[in-house]
Amino acid sequence: MAEAVIVEAVRSPVGKRNGGLSGVHPGDLSAQVLNGLVERAGVDPSIVDDVIWGCVMQAGEQALDIARTAVLTAGWPESVPGVTVDRQCGSSQQSVHFAAAGVVAGHYDVVVAGGVESMSRTPMGSSLANGGHPYPEAFRGRYPQTPNQGVGAEMIAEQWGFSRTDLDQFSLGSHEKAAAAQDSGAFDDQIVAIRQTDGAQDAVILKDEGIRRGGTLESIGKIKPAFKEDGVIHAGNSSQISDGSAALLFMSAEKAKSLGLKPLARVHTAVLAGADPVIMLTAPIPATQKALQRSGLSLDEIGVFEVNEAFAPVPMAWLKDIGADEKRLNPNGGAVALGHPLGGSGARIMTTMLYHMRDKGIQYGLQTMCEGGGQANATILELL
Numbered sequence: 001m002a003e004a005v006i007v008e009a010v011r012s013p014v015g016k017r018n019g020g021l022s023g024v025h026p027g028d029l030s031a032q033v034l035n036g037l038v039e040r041a042g043v044d045p046s047i048v049d050d051v052i053w054g055c056v057m058q059a060g061e062q063a064l065d066i067a068r069t070a071v072l073t074a075g076w077p078e079s080v081p082g083v084t085v086d087r088q089c090g091s092s093q094q095s096v097h098f099a100a101a102g103v104v105a106g107h108y109d110v111v112v113a114g115g116v117e118s119m120s121r122t123p124m125g126s127s128l129a130n131g132g133h134p135y136p137e138a139f140r141g142r143y144p145q146t147p148n149q150g151v152g153a154e155m156i157a158e159q160w161g162f163s164r165t166d167l168d169q170f171s172l173g174s175h176e177k178a179a180a181a182q183d184s185g186a187f188d189d190q191i192v193a194i195r196q197t198d199g200a201q202d203a204v205i206l207k208d209e210g211i212r213r214g215g216t217l218e219s220i221g222k223i224k225p226a227f228k229e230d231g232v233i234h235a236g237n238s239s240q241i242s243d244g245s246a247a248l249l250f251m252s253a254e255k256a257k258s259l260g261l262k263p264l265a266r267v268h269t270a271v272l273a274g275a276d277p278v279i280m281l282t283a284p285i286p287a288t289q290k291a292l293q294r295s296g297l298s299l300d301e302i303g304v305f306e307v308n309e310a311f312a313p314v315p316m317a318w319l320k321d322i323g324a325d326e327k328r329l330n331p332n333g334g335a336v337a338l339g340h341p342l343g344g345s346g347a348r349i350m351t352t353m354l355y356h357m358r359d360k361g362i363q364y365g366l367q368t369m370c371e372g373g374g375q376a377n378a379t380i381l382e383l384l
Contacts, residue, residue, distance in 0.1 A: 002103055003252065004099070009264070009350065010190060011245065012032070015341075026122065030053065033194075035074050045077065050083065052082075053066060054084070054090075054343040056117060065082060086343075088371040091346060099112070103252050117342040153311035164232040174337040178208070179337075186356070187332070238312070239309055240337075246347035264358060268297075272376070281314045283375050285318055288368050315330060332352060364380060
């Protein structure tokens with residue numbers, strides 16, 4: 001049986017809404033990341049068997065299989081195919097699972113997994129533009145309360161007993177950690193420069209744009225709740241609307257050896273979990289439990305945990321139930337500070353986690369994220 005290894009991983013900076021990356025078509029944003037990936041690895045893209053690309057809003061500029069569009073925009077050979085995946089916020093983490101499974105099964109020798117989302121150019125809800133209800137009558141009969149992520153975050157805060165101050169303190173900490181990581185250069189190696197391609201302005205984007213410095217409980221406390229008049233969830237303790245892309249290059253260990261490439265890590269364990277689709281955001285908890293059980297690893301053996309900060313109560317509830325060391329959770333900040341470009345977030349988080357593992361000599365890292373429909377992926381990487 002083949003072993004799936006990661007030989008390279010890169011990401012774009014994460015752009016804030018209507019920021020530096022808003023002038024880049026998502027197909028071109030993806031293409032620049034793909035080219036950055038093979039250039040870093042020193043491989044010819046003609047050897048890639050497939051590009052598996054996450055994207056949530058597959059409408060407008062992100063329609064018609066953006067994976068294939070990205071491959072051709074990048075100038076790669078027409079022989080390289082591409083497929084687009086939607087598992088909501090976990091789309092590009094699911095791309096990683098599909099890529100690793102394809103290598104293990106012998107379907108691929110070389111495959112790219114990643115994703116993109118330009119939320120400035122293709123806003124949330126774009127895929128519903130033609131009308132119609134996404135949930136049929138039988139679904140609505142089973143779940144009379146229409147699923148809403150923000151309301152689900154409010155439900156988690158209430159059920160786990162988190163106050164607004166608790167959530168705001170966590171969010172300020174995310175910005176502080178992300179600012180420290182950016183200032184120390186921790187993100188520099190993982191980021192490929194993105195050149196604006198639309199309009200007259202010629203600019204290169206190199207830094208994550210969402211990090212805010214100097215926030216206080218007083219300043220964040222002035223933001224109005226977003227989903228309930230007396231609620232605790234607001235823009236300051238939620239993930240940012242963002243633009244971004246990321247990609248990882250997978251090979252069989254045998255193929256990497258034949259090309260003279262040194263693997264960075266391997267996919268040790270990959271699992272999925274489902275939970276209540278109305279509260280929607282709690283599945284990372286059973287996904288983590290399932291990953292640990294299947295891996296045979298103990299909680300203490302995991303040196304870093306990345307739990308997507310879709311909303312602050314998500315990683316906070318995860319931490320409370322799983323009992324992990326808080327210092328190992330999102331050590332370089334999360335989506336509250338860095339942003340959440342939906343279909344690209346799974347690969348962005350994994351790239352950030354992988355570089356952290358490399359830089360700190362951490363053997364095992366676990367990543368999980370909540371997803372629409374009450375789902376979650378969980379992935380354990382092993383540093384090689």
